[in-house]
Amino acid sequence: MSTYFRDCPDSLKPCIFYLSIFPPYCNIRRRRLVRRWIAEGYSRDSDKKSAEEQGEEFFTKLLELSIIQQIPQLVTTAASDTTMVKCQVNGFIREYIVSRRMEENLVFELGPDCVLTTQRTGRHLIILRDWDRDKIVFESIDFSRLRSMTVYGKWESFFISKSMKLLRVLDLEDALGLNDEDLEKMVKRLRRLKFISLRGCSGIFHLPSSLGDLRQLQSLDVRHTSIVSLPENITKLKKLQYIRAGTIIPASTPSASYNCLQGFCKYREPVGVKVPSEVGKLTALHTLGVVNIRASGGKAIVKEIKKLTQLRKLGVSGINRHNSKEFFTSISGHVHLESLLVRVEKDNKDCLDDITMPWENLQSLRLYGLQGKLPLLSSQLSKLIKLDLEMATLEQSDTVFLGTKLPKLCTLGLRVQKLQEDKLHFFAGLVGCELITFENVKILDISYRSRSLHVTFGSNSMKHLEVLKIDCSNACYRLTGLDDLPELKQILLKGTKDEAIKKGLEARLAIHPNKPAVFFEEEGNKPAVKLEELPQSS
Structure with a gap:
């Protein structure tokens, strides 16, 4: 096993040992992993590739080496490249990298068997779900070298320490008990953060104004929280590349603001958030979604999105007959766009009838809430791999088109x-x-x-x-x-x-x-x- 790892490229080794942060049999989202690698500096921009592209290549290489693998229940070869949404660490290999992480003092975890010691230190802290949350043990730890903290299970307010001055990655995905007060405290103390994930933390309702002081922030994931708007001063974060917000709700949720498609009571739909009026200043963004276009100002916010020419992934809701043409015109020049999600509001039948979608690099397209005919999917969508449609009806001619005009369609x-x-x-x-x-x-x-x-x-x-x-x-x-x-x-x-x-x-x-x-x-x-x-x- 030592020889196996010694033969791996040096650039790949930090990514491999980083996998020990995730518990056994944990389903790891690909984007979560890649964005963390970027924040840690394992994947960097170069003259030929962006950090994101480099990270995706690392992911593919780990798949080829069987270091990470598909989730056993989904054994399709369709997920054998970077389109895979989730993966797991090979159990045998994980045992090896866990043993090595302890030798090199890289990762330390707080779990059921940890005891009070003055020797605990390292770059990456893992708080496991079954740790008893002993404050005395926590405060005995030396955090001066800490670069990342990952919390599974219950959050405690004492988890943020003034000595975490070098912390770059704060991953609290699905943590329980986190609230707005905790978030405000951590944002004020952890000024060097490059990665924040609050995904699944439903007790978070607002992002603090002090978020604008995190000038190194690259990735912000607040998806599946209770946040409905992003603060105005987020536009100060010139290095921000990745924003995931909004949530998924059953279409029967009784809220007029979500504009559920009548009749789709069992389906789930993307709900967007309100974004600042000057979001166009975030010119480094390559991922943005889901944005509620109507709630954010309609045509005015569409003009701001037009400025975000580096976008690779974009998701929007609140599309209607008043803003649909302007929206699609505004992104017609986004030549890098690879993934697009559009949610049409109810009672806006045929608002996409005259819209064509000619982007040559588009690989993923999701259209929700269509109440009329299928939009004009241009034959130039030759690279489209994934298509997701929610429609009131589907004609046989539409099915024939999908089957014959989209040659690379995989999902x-x-x-x-x-x-x-x-x-x-x-x-x-x-x-x-x-x-x-x-x-x-x-x-x-x-x-x-x-x-x-x-x-x-x-x-x-x-x-x-x-x-x-x-x-x-x-x-x-x-x-x-x-x-x-x-x-x-x-x-x-x-x-x-x-x-x-x-x-x-x-x-x-x-x-x-x-x-x-x-x-x-x-x-x-x-x-x-x-x-x-x-x-x-x-």
């Missing part, structure tokens, strides 16, 4: 309220012959609002499909043509725990040559506990 999500005769056909014909369609799709995710849906796969459609996800919250599914999917590995059932459905599918798949497995999929999104209404704006 397809369809959330539809109503289909003609409750049928969804994945095939297309020409002069009596069936065309090859959805040639590279490996993951298909279907949600349907009505009672039943008949899904048919053609003999030349989705020949490389590996994972089929179906939402059983509302509809019963009849699946025809499963035997024509030779690479099918898994069917994931969402919104149900009905063993009868699972066993029925397993019996049906018993004669399938690939013997696909059937699983129940757990809900992954965590809505904030409390939500405030966004301010209204024209």
Whole structure:
């Protein structure tokens, strides 16, 4: 094992040992890991590559070396590159790097077996979920060399120390008990922070004004908190590259400000936040979302987004007939854009009818709340890998277009309220012959609002499909043509725990040559506990 690591490139070794920060079998989000590497200085900008691109390459290399791996339940090859959302550390390799971290005094953790000692020091502190939160033990630690702190489980106010002067990374994702007062204290004391994650901390309602003093801050993740607006002085943070905000809520949540699509009561939708009027000053941003365009000032904020020409990823809600054309015109020159999320407000049917989406570098597109026809997806979307649609209806001609005009499409999500005769056909014909369609799709995710849906796969459609996800919250599914999917590995059932459905599918798949497995999929999104209404704006 020592030889194995000695042969690894020197630039990769810090990234490898950094993995020991995450507990065994922890599902690690790729972006969380890459952004932390950047904040630690393991991945840096160069003449040829950005720090983000370098970090993604490191991630891919660790996959190739089997140091990190796919989550066992999702075994599709579609996730074998940097499109993978989550990963786990190889258990055998983790044991080795944990032993080495102690030798080199890199990482120390507070867990069930720790005792009072004056020898505790290191660069990275981990507070585990099952530590008893002993204040005396905590205050005995030397934090003078500390560069990162990661908290699992309950947060305590004494976790912030005046001696943490070198702290760069503060990762409190899903920590329990954190409140606005704690946040204000840590922001005032930890002035060198480059990375802050409060994701999942629903007790956080506001970002303090002192956030504008964190002039080194690069990454801010407040997704799935109760924050509905970003402070004005965030525009002082000229090094800020990454902002994730907003949350995901059930579309039945009774709040007029969220403009749920009528009829989609079982679906979940992205909710954006209000951003400052001069957000265009943050010219280093490459990730921004989700922004509520209407609440942030409508056309005025659209002009600010136009200035953010370095954006790679953008998510917006609050799109309507009054701002849709201006919004899409404003980002038409964003040549670096790779990922786009758009949420249309209800009662804005056909507001995207005259919109074309010609971005040549776009790899991920998510359109939610469509109540009319499918927008004009330009044939220039030749690099599109992921497409997620939430629509009132879907025509067969739309299905044919998706299957024949998007050659690299790998992941397809369809959330539809109503289909003609409750049928969804994945095939297309020409002069009596069936065309090859959805040639590279490996993951298909279907949600349907009505009672039943008949899904048919053609003999030349989705020949490389590996994972089929179906939402059983509302509809019963009849699946025809499963035997024509030779690479099918898994069917994931969402919104149900009905063993009868699972066993029925397993019996049906018993004669399938690939013997696909059937699983129940757990809900992954965590809505904030409390939500405030966004301010209204024209």
